[in-house]
Amino acid sequence: MRPESAVTTAEMRKIEADAIESGSVTGLDLMERAGAGAVSAARERLMPDPAGKRVLILCGPGNNGGDGYVIARILHDLDAEIELRALGAPGQGAPDALANRKRWLEIGTVMPLDDSAAMGAQPDLVIDALFGTGLARGVDPAIFDPVRARIGAAPIIAVDLPSGLCSDSGQVIGAEGGILPATLTVSFHRPKRGHYLRDGPRFCGALAVCDIGLGATEGAVRLVRAPDGLGKGHGHKFSYGHALVLSGGMGQSGAARLAARAALRVGAGLVTIGAPAEAMPEIAAQITALMLRRVDDAGNFAGLLDDPRINALCLGPGLGLGPREAALIGTALVSARPAVLDADALTLIAADPELRSALHPNCVLTPHEGEFARLFPDIADRSEGPGWGKPDLVAEAARRSGCVILLKGPDTVIATPEGNVMLHAAAYERAAPWLATAGSGDVLAGLIAGLLARGAAPAAAAQTGVWLHTEAARHMGAGLIAEDLPDLLPRVLQDL
Template sequence: MSHITAMEPLFTPAETARIDQAAPAHGATLPALMEHAGRAVADAIHRRYRPCRVLVLAGPGNNGGDGYVAARHLAARGWPVMVAPVGTPRPGSPAADAAAQWRFPLVDATTARVSAADLVIDAIFGAGLARDLAPDCAALLAAARTLVAIDMPSGVDGATGALRGQAARAALTITFVARKPGHLLLPGKAQCGTVLCADIAMPPGAIATITPSVWRNTPALWQLPVLAAAGHKFDRGHLTILAGAMSGAAILAANAARRAGVGLLTLATDTPLTGAAPGIMIRTDPLATLLTDPRRQVWLCGPGLGIDRAGPLLATLIAANRTILADADALTACADHPERLHGVGVITPHEGEFSRVFPDLAGDKLSRARAAATITGAVVVLKGEDTVIAAPDGRAAINDNAPPSLATAGSGDTLSGIIAGLLTQGMPAFEAACAGVWLHGAAAHTHGPGLIAEDLAEALPAVLATLQATRNTT
């Protein structure tokens, strides 16, 4: 588990360009920043690889300029380096100046040259490519045995993670100042390999010209509830989960919510229920009766409930002005009718549920999640390896700690339970959703191989203990 550091904004290529443009006014010239960037690339390669034959594919822009600088620094350390231009820098540009400082011969950019190199540096376009990657460039990159990308693998859209043509898979990507959404969003995420974010001495004043709205989801983004020394269970809230005939889903959510710290938990059901832990209360009263208790402010509706029951029960909860997390069957009950979710606090759809509720929303994952949050007024957790959490006010976070082992039955029910448990303890909806998603991924990593959904709640105490210890030493 990583140390807790500062919040990590994610900047689009357009925002990064604006930061670059602001840098000179804050005391950093573009040639100096390019020198820092190229040196950072050379340093990263030197730390991770033994000296070997390197070919730099240098494009015509600043990405190519970074490549020329990296080549010069590697050559100064005794690495055998060749540079193959893929385009000519604009005369007088920082990239042209960097190219002029390369004192060794240039070679033609051919697939034969690429395949003969031990390591190829992709310095062609980076994150700012506004068109599909040309087939000849794609063929060059595809011929590399080991590929290291500067900023972003050429052909990956830095704003969305979409592939612009055929993008080769890098083993290592070195970016600068801040990661971009495309480093975390599929399919681009899979093309980046290990991503490093290097400090290139960008002035804080230049960075401050951008007000971030998207962040990488890390513990720096939220603060978990702190237990009061004189507190009691009612201070930690009372969560009610609606349970149906498939009660296992509700029980998974309940176990996770309790491990996340909720004080009291009730499973409300109208069918016989077995398998719940002793600390879980079971109530068979009508929903209207349960809603007369003012302590029951937070409700989880959907897991295992059944579509026919979920729709009317969700509508009743909304009318009662409760804090609601809607998942699973409650979402499917709103297929083609997102307006039925108005009044819900958090929704947690996977892609199939999302497409049923929002069939008209198209585009990249980040944009779709944000649009859904605007339409419903709810915090949207659009799940996957690259889960996006989007708030109606425009804030968004992208999560990148989910291992493939989370693709197991009941995992989503556990996630909804964790988030609902944090909501019950008073966390704001966006922060509770972000924290729940991160804790879910961390629990899976903590457990390791052989994960099933039941393991996630049991792994949470170790995650919470490590997180608490990390905060205490930060």
């Protein structure tokens, strides 16, 4: 079953507590399933036959450690050689973990984590069951010292989370070095937000999520999935909308051309670039199916917008930061047309309270981190950690500005003013590191504008746009530059 959402610690606790309270399962059952799931993932991906293998298991004082004791017992039954090291014993607050520690002590021994004198030979596999979703503060890097030296090249499986990673924010809570980076992270029921956000993917290695029988319960943040097909039916070109992309002056038109080409490739019926007179020759020399109209100022822009068939706008890529551009944005917002506001448009809006107050629910703002901080400095300043991560801050920004916000990155978060939040992770099997290239953001803006022209609602256009953007990059892989992205779309669309 493919997870539909990524959960917070609080959501996961509630899902577990509800299941236990309903009487359908006990905490011990869940812990047993979690331990068994981790062993299955280990056998599938790293160690098919544990017999005779040395496994070093690190157990913490909570239920994450409880999973570790279960894993020790199962691997012992498979004839692995277990060395179990614990950071204290589970207290009364973790009775299931305590019960599993007792069961383990009937068949094996526990040594303290910091007793480096008694360390055995180098392990074939390390299981990190120190801290999971219960991580409450930064981990003292020194606790890893006794084992770090010994791990060598052995793969590390993190149980639920690499110890030190915040499950809500994807950040290492404490000091540098206060985390054990994993080769494979095995989580339970649903991925945690931190598996995808910020540093999460780098520290998790690979990610496996195993079912522990908690049904179809989901968290509030949905994961963006492939769109349902973007085929064209019977209509003519005007059935698929007309997007207008505004360009900056001479020598600045590349970004608008990239965006416009993406809008056309994603299936907008018509796409026009609106440019000042001085830039028109340069643009005309480089386009064919795209159309070109003169937009010198807000006056002729408003005239163009008298055509009701122009049903989506894209403003910002390479636009410029002067009074002309501010006036163009004002005109676009007054027209209430669905609009993508990116790059320079965001900088202008950040500096102009009047423009900001004209934002409306058909706007999609696509800031990168720097632009986001300019737009919402107080939100961006708040440090992330348990209970507050990227999805929360984007949700707050969307609520405040009354439009859809898409905060870019390998962990793109999209939020609507009504409080719907979606996470698109370009990570793990969908990693697309070659998107870190000049102009790729312009292509994303154009994709969303093209989808708006085709009639998609703003949040849907944002989700589909970001998915297609990553997918196109994945089709190309190494060597990708922004110019390639629009022309990779046919393959992506045909595969849908």
